[in-house]
Amino acid sequence: MSAAGDRLQDAARAAALALPGTDHGYPFTEHLDVYKVAGKVFLIVTDDPDDQIITVKCEPEHARAQERGYASITPGRYLDKRHWISLGPGPGITKRLVTDAVENSYDLVVERLPRRDRPGARPVQR
Numbered sequence: 830m831s832a833a834g835d836r837l838q839d840a841a842r843a844a845a846l847a848l849p850g851t852d853h854g855y856p857f858t859e860h861l862d863v864y865k866v867a868g869k870v871f872l873i874v875t876d877d878p879d880d881q882i883i884t885v886k887c888e889p890e891h892a893r894a895q896e897r898g899y900a901s902i903t904p905g906r907y908l909d910k911r912h913w914i915s916l917g918p919g920p921g922i923t924k925r926l927v928t929d930a931v932e933n934s935y936d937l938v939v940e941r942l943p944r945r946d947r948p949g950a951r952p953v954q955r
Contacts, residue, residue: 833918838874840924841883844931845872850948851935861907867946871934873907882917883927884908885934895930 845851845864853864864872873884884905887895892914895902899921905913916922916930939947 835881836924837916837918837922837927838876838881838883840927841872841874841885841931844928845935848932848935848948866935866938866948867942869938869942870908871938872931875906882906882915883931884913884915885930886912886937887914887930887934888912888937891933 842862842864845853848866850866851864852866853862855861856863860876862874862876863870864874871886875882875884884907887905889911892904892911895914896904899916899919901917901919901922903915903917904910906915907913914930916927
């Protein structure tokens with residue numbers, strides 16, 4: 830994958846939309862495409878052509894390692910900088926890396942949801 834920002838964003842969008850229970854919209858501004866599961870944010874895609882980044886949830890230790898390993902991965906923009914990272918186009922930013930970041934972010938959000946709110950959860954039979 831090229832390090833071009835539009836490809837990074839397209840890969841993130843495709844990865845997010847492939848996950849069960851994902852919805853998206855523009856609740857904050859027309860330049861922030863927000864992806865949620867059960868009403869909880871797991872991905873923000875910045876639509877500004879001058880600032881092509883994605884922001885994902887990440888465990889703090891893993892986030893710091895990613896920031897040290899890639900010049901274009903920084904503490905998350907817009908959100909808690911300990912638990913979120915932003916990925917921009919640059920060396921080493923591959924489609925696989927972007928897909929993994931989106932899927933890991935989704936998993937972090939889903940694992941913190943009550944079981945009844947998780948995608949694919951069956952209603953409790955009484």
